[in-house]
Amino acid sequence: MTQAQLRPPTMADVARLAGVSHQTVSRVLGDHPNVRDETRAKVLRAIDEMGYRRNFSARALATRRTRTLGVVASNTTLYGPASTLFALEEAARAEGYLVSTVSLRRLTVETLSEALDRLSEGGVEGVIAIAPQRSAVEALAELRYPFPVVAVGTGSGAEVPSVNVDQQLGARLATGHLLAAGHRRVWHLAGPEDWQEAADRTAGWRATLDEAGVEPPLPLRGDWSPLSGYRAGQELAGWVGRGLTAVFVANDQMALGVLRALREAGVRTPQDVAVVGFDDIPESEFFAPPLTTVRQDFSTVGERSIALLLDLMEGRAPSGTARIAIEPQLVVRASTFPYGPQPPYALHAEGAPD
Numbered sequence: 001m002t003q004a005q006l007r008p009p010t011m012a013d014v015a016r017l018a019g020v021s022h023q024t025v026s027r028v029l030g031d032h033p034n035v036r037d038e039t040r041a042k043v044l045r046a047i048d049e050m051g052y053r054r055n056f057s058a059r060a061l062a063t064r065r066t067r068t069l070g071v072v073a074s075n076t077t078l079y080g081p082a083s084t085l086f087a088l089e090e091a092a093r094a095e096g097y098l099v100s101t102v103s104l105r106r107l108t109v110e111t112l113s114e115a116l117d118r119l120s121e122g123g124v125e126g127v128i129a130i131a132p133q134r135s136a137v138e139a140l141a142e143l144r145y146p147f148p149v150v151a152v153g154t155g156s157g158a159e160v161p162s163v164n165v166d167q168q169l170g171a172r173l174a175t176g177h178l179l180a181a182g183h184r185r186v187w188h189l190a191g192p193e194d195w196q197e198a199a200d201r202t203a204g205w206r207a208t209l210d211e212a213g214v215e216p217p218l219p220l221r222g223d224w225s226p227l228s229g230y231r232a233g234q235e236l237a238g239w240v241g242r243g244l245t246a247v248f249v250a251n252d253q254m255a256l257g258v259l260r261a262l263r264e265a266g267v268r269t270p271q272d273v274a275v276v277g278f279d280d281i282p283e284s285e286f287f288a289p290p291l292t293t294v295r296q297d298f299s300t301v302g303e304r305s306i307a308l309l310l311d312l313m314e315g316r317a318p319s320g321t322a323r324i325a326i327e328p329q330l331v332v333r334a335s336t337f338p339y340g341p342q343p344p345y346a347l348h349a350e351g352a353p354d
Contacts, residue, residue: 009050018046069309070119070127071101072112074136078224078282079253080296081130084152087129087302095306100124100170107136109143116145126309128152133194149311150322152305155196159324161312163305167197168295170328171204174248174276177292177330179212183246183274186238188219189232189258189280191250201250201278222254229254233261240267245274246336253291254276259287259335274336290333300326 011281015025020043027035028043030278035043046052069092075081087100092099102115102124107129119127125147131137132153140151141159151162178186188205191198202219209216222228227247236247236258249255259269267273269289277284280295304324312322 009052011052014043014046014050014052015273017050018043030249066098066123066125067096068098068100068122068124069306070116070124071099071124071130072104072107072115072119072127072139073101073130074104074107075132076103076130079251079279080153080298081132082300083296083298084130087298087335088130088152088305089302090299091166091302091306094303095310097306107133107139109139112136112139113143114141116149120146120161126150128305128309132197134196134199135194137196146243148309150305150309151311152301152341153197155200155309161308163298163301163324164197164302164326165328166325167200167328168204168207170296170330171201172208173246173328173330174278174292174294175205175208177332178246178248178274178276179208179214181246181274185209185214185217185243185246187217187244187247189229189236189247189254190221191222191254193221198250205248222250222257224251224253226253226257226260229257230261230347231257233258234265236345237262237265237267240265240272245272246276247273248276248278250278252279252281252287252291255284255291256287259289261289263288270335270337271285280331285333287335287337292333292336293331295331297326297328297330 011025012022015022020039025043026033028040063157064321070087071085073081074083076085089099100119102118104111106113116127121344127149129140129149129151130153131140131151137151137154140149149160151160154164154166155167156163175186186205186209188202190202208218220232222232232254236244247258249258255275258275262269262273269275273348275291277291277293280293284291304326308322308324
């Protein structure tokens, strides 16, 4: 085998095999419109035959563009952050960008500053931070960086460009659904205190009860895990027969624990206690009973986040006022079959009875 056969093929090799110029190969790779279809097909065949791969380092030196975006994330073992990260990577690839990800145990000023420095050294053109905790949002607002940054999962009130699912609206849909079904009061199992999304879900639940003239009970609190939901469910089971007929749980994983605790206590769902979750994880429709929940459209979150970041990079969006809210969707299943009047959301619900 010769030395030429050992090295990877170059653009010049592709041009030679296709019988075209180096510039024509470059135009095909750049999807330039001024290339005849037969020429484009000939170049693409040569690329496939030789197994040519673009040299992004050389391209970056020539164009001063790396076509690389950074993502800073934490808590990626949880469904929401993990789904957001996957959606961001998919959306970035669709726009022709690579993604460099830094995963942190916790987002603080120190860890975030270090992560942004590392991404800056790697030549990223912009960064998306999955920042669900209040401390992370505060850290983002405090730091200065040499590229645009978009925050995701910050909930309401972020002082940085952001894309979020409207968590308060989701909680209103869940709570309103239970009230419309005839429940006089709705209990709430909230998420961790430092998570802004948990605070927004609690705020939406409380506001809906206030508007209905219902005094909100003191919410219980979990840590997003099924175990914390199970322990809260054991406590909730003690209130059955004393006014508890409906529970809005801040995520599906905790709802799974609540359902088990109620079942072990002899409490039927939904006949005795209706349960609504949040997230619509893939397993939720297979819970016993299938879980009514609030669906977050993570694909749209990813697409809108990448689009906003690219707009900021190109100067098409004002950085100080860029706030995007995405509407969630209520998905009705057997854990809340009507307690009283038919819920008005049934026309937009999945699995609702006729």
